[in-house]
Every structure is written in structure tokens, then in C-alpha cells.
Amino acid sequence: MPLFDSLYRYARxxxxxxxxxxxxxxxxxxxxxxxxxxFTPGTNFRAWMFRILRNTFLTSRSGxxxxxxxxxxxxxxxxxxxxxxxxxxNRESLQRAIEGLPVAFREVLTLCDVENxxxxxxxxxxxxxxxxxxxxxxxxxQKLRVALGAS
Amino acid sequence: MNxxxxxxxxxxxxxEITDPAIEQHLIDCAQxxxxxxxxxxxxxxxxxxxxxxxxxxxxxxRVTRKPLPAWWIAVAAALVLVALTPFLTRMRTQPALPELxxxxxxxxxxxxxxxxxxxxxxxxxxxxxxxxxxxxxIPELGATPFRLIGGRVVYWRAxxxxxxxxxxxxxxxxxxxxxxxxxxRDLRDGPSGVSTLVWRSxxxxxxxxxQVPRDDLEQLSRAFGT
Numbered sequence: 001m002p003l004f005d006s007l008y009r010y011a012r013x014x015x016x017x018x019x020x021x022x023x024x025x026x027x028x029x030x031x032x033x034x035x036x037x038x039f040t041p042g043t044n045f046r047a048w049m050f051r052i053l054r055n056t057f058l059t060s061r062s063g064x065x066x067x068x069x070x071x072x073x074x075x076x077x078x079x080x081x082x083x084x085x086x087x088x089x090n091r092e093s094l095q096r097a098i099e100g101l102p103v104a105f106r107e108v109l110t111l112c113d114v115e116n117x118x119x120x121x122x123x124x125x126x127x128x129x130x131x132x133x134x135x136x137x138x139x140x141x142q143k144l145r146v147a148l149g150a151s
Numbered sequence: 152m153n154x155x156x157x158x159x160x161x162x163x164x165x166x167e168i169t170d171p172a173i174e175q176h177l178i179d180c181a182q183x184x185x186x187x188x189x190x191x192x193x194x195x196x197x198x199x200x201x202x203x204x205x206x207x208x209x210x211x212x213r214v215t216r217k218p219l220p221a222w223w224i225a226v227a228a229a230l231v232l233v234a235l236t237p238f239l240t241r242m243r244t245q246p247a248l249p250e251l252x253x254x255x256x257x258x259x260x261x262x263x264x265x266x267x268x269x270x271x272x273x274x275x276x277x278x279x280x281x282x283x284x285x286x287x288x289i290p291e292l293g294a295t296p297f298r299l300i301g302g303r304v305v306y307w308r309a310x311x312x313x314x315x316x317x318x319x320x321x322x323x324x325x326x327x328x329x330x331x332x333x334x335x336r337d338l339r340d341g342p343s344g345v346s347t348l349v350w351r352s353x354x355x356x357x358x359x360x361x362q363v364p365r366d367d368l369e370q371l372s373r374a375f376g377t
Contacts, residue, residue, distance in 0.1 A: 004211065004214070005205065005206060008204065008205070008206035008210070009201060009202075009204045012201075012204045013201070021206075022207065022209075022210040022213075025206060025210060025214065026213055026214050029214045091199070091200055094196055094200050098200065098201065109197055109201075113194045113197040114197065114201045118167065119162075119165065119167050134162060135158075137161060138157065141161065141190065141193060144193070
């Protein structure tokens with residue numbers, strides 16, 4: 001069940017721990033199956049399920065704490081790939097850096113780099129404009145570069 | 152063209168840009184292509200790191216064990232039906248020959264295997280009229296080693312069929328005559344210890360059964376004018 005794994009990975013990037021992520025996935029499946037009638041055939045089923053999971057998370061206790069996701073202050077430091085050449089950092093430090101990211105950044109990385117969703121699909125999932133997806137992805141990667149450069 | 156903006160570097164690495172001019176520029180410009188490569192490497196590393204997150208088997212079980220909603224049950228039922236269809240079809244079309252062989256044996260063992268006893272086809276043929284929804288062809292057996300003994304009406308799945316009893320020296324042969332649309336569907340031959348022969352002619356299905364060589368049944372079938 002590849003969707004099952006994908007949902008779990010997304011849940012894991014939103015929720016702080018394994019147990020919470022598993023609860024999220026379970027609830028998402030139930031909601032998805034129950035609300036299947038409201039799914040419009042031909043639209044992206046994966047994005048639809050991701051959105052259910054995200055909404056479920058946002059109304060959960062830790063989700064409410066994680067909000068607001070949207071109002072991160074603009075990054076001060078200039079985007080300069082050369083100054084933060086991305087080293088193939090060892091796995092653990094990269095994992096730590098990803099875990100250290102605010103949820104809003106971690107989730108776009110998961111959807112884009114792990115689940116391979118297009119910007120459009122991510123925009124659908126998060127109910128935000130594509131431009132916001134782009135800038136959030138850029139800032140998420142920038143934060144990782146900084147974190148890895150600093151470690 | 153100009154160098155890629157930092158934003159375009161990311162968008163290109165994410166597969167969001169398919170512009171031949173940019174692709175050409177990346178071929179020409181080491182600086183920009185190196186920037187794209189860095190993002191691609193980073194994406195790859197993020198993928199490698201996060202791909203390993205796997206849900207536990209316990210969660211799988213929890214999710215699949217939950218009571219399922221109605222639509223899911225409908226889907227499951229449809230799937231089961233599809234899976235079972237060949238089986239159900241086979242049930243409906245169980246091989247009929249063994250059953251007919253049983254009927255043959257039972258009729259021969261009975262005190263009155265036939266209701267109309269006649270060696271004369273001109274007696275037997277009219278007897279069936281009004282008793283069956285079709286005309287039963289009665290063969291002329293005068294020039295053959297066979298003799299007509301008689302006939303009766305039998306039932307197959309609530310539909311009437313003709314039963315003819317034919318003798319050949321000490322042996323007796325049963326001939327069932329069905330209308331095609333009421334005939335048993337599956338008349339595949341199976342091991343039964345007796346000879347059987349199925350043939351169709353004029354909208355009718357004939358099944359001959361007897362403890363005689365199969366050649367005899369074929370000879371008999373020819374006598375029916377087929």
C-alpha cells in the first residue's frame with residue numbers, strides 16, 4: 001500500500017512523534033473512506049488524502065500548537081547557493097536538521113522531495129497559492145543549508 | 152540569456168520548468184548547472200533520509216481492522232463476486248452427463264422404463280405430441296441392428312424431454328432428446344463406465360447412453376438422420 005506509506009511519512013513530518021503520526025494516518029483513512037463520496041473522480045486522489053491528513057493534523061492538539069504555519073517572517077539572509085554549498089551531509093545531521101525545521105517547511109519538503117508532488121499538487125494539498133509553495137520550498141532548503149553549514 | 156534566478160534554480164530542480172532556453176543555458180553555464188546540481192543532490196539526500204520512515208505493522212493492522220464503511224463493503228462485495236464468477240458459472244453448469252448416466256441406469260432398473268411400449272415409430276411419435284413442446288424425431292431402425300422399445304417423458308431441471316429406449320441384441324440404449332435451449336449446458340464427457348454420445352440437430356440435443364461400444368452409438372445417431 002504505497003499511499004499508506006506516503007501518508008505515514010507525511011504524518012511523520014507534521015506530527016512530533018511516531019504514535020501521533022500513526023493516529024493521524026488511522027484517522028485519515030477512516031475519514032477518507034467515509035467521505036469518499038465527496039471525492040471528485042479525476043482529481044488527484046493522493047492530494048485529496050494528504051489534505052484530509054493535514055486538516056486532521058491542524059485540528060489535533062499538537063497541530064493547533066504548530067499553527068500558524070503561514071506567517072513565518074521572511075528570511076533575512078540572502079539566497080546564495082555558493083556560500084552554503086550543500087555537502088552530502090551525513091544522514092544523521094541531515095535528519096536532525098530536517099527535524100529542526102518548522103512544520104510548514106518540513107511538510108513542503110516531504111511532499112516535494114519525498115512524495116514527488118508537483119507544486120500544483122502541493123498547492124492543492126495545502127490550499128495555498130503556487131507562489132507560496134515555491135517560496136516556502138526555497139526557504140526550507142535554505143534553512144537546511146544554514147543548519148548543515150552551522151553544524 | 153541571463154543566469155537563472157535562485158528561484159528558477161529550485162524550480163528547475165523540482166521539475167517545474169521545461170523551458171528549452173533554460174536547458175540550453177544550463178548546458179552552457181557551469182555556474183548555473185552547478186547550482187541546479189546542488190539542489191538535486193539535496194533533494195536526493197532528503198529523499199534518502201526521509202524515505203526510511205515506515206509505518207509499523209501494528210498501524211497497518213489497526214487501520215485495516217476498523218469497521219469498514221458501506222461503500223467499501225460494496226466494493227469488496229463486487230470484487231468477491233468478480234472473483235467468484237467463474238466458480239459460480241461452473242456450479243450452474245455442472246457436468247450433466249454423470250446425472251444422465253444415473254437416470255439411464257435408474258430407468259433401466261425400473262419395472263416400467265417406458266410409458267409407451269412400441270417398436271413402431273408411428274406409434275411412438277404421436278404419443279409424444281402434446282406431451283412435449285417439440286416434435287421428437289423417431290428414427291427408422293428397420294435396416295439397423297437396433298430396435299425401438301419405447302419412450303417416455305423425463306424431466307431435466309423442470310423442463311420436459313423425450314426419453315427413447317433402444318435395444319441392440321441384449322443391450323439397451325437410452326436416448327435423451329432435449330430442446331437446445333432446455334438442454335443441459337455442460338455435456339462434457341467424463342469417465343462413467345458406459346459409452347455416451349452427444350449430438351445436436353434441428354434445434355435438438357441428443358444424448359445417447361449405453362453399455363455398448365461407442366461406435367454403436369454413432370451408428371444409432373446416424374439412424375436419426377443426422
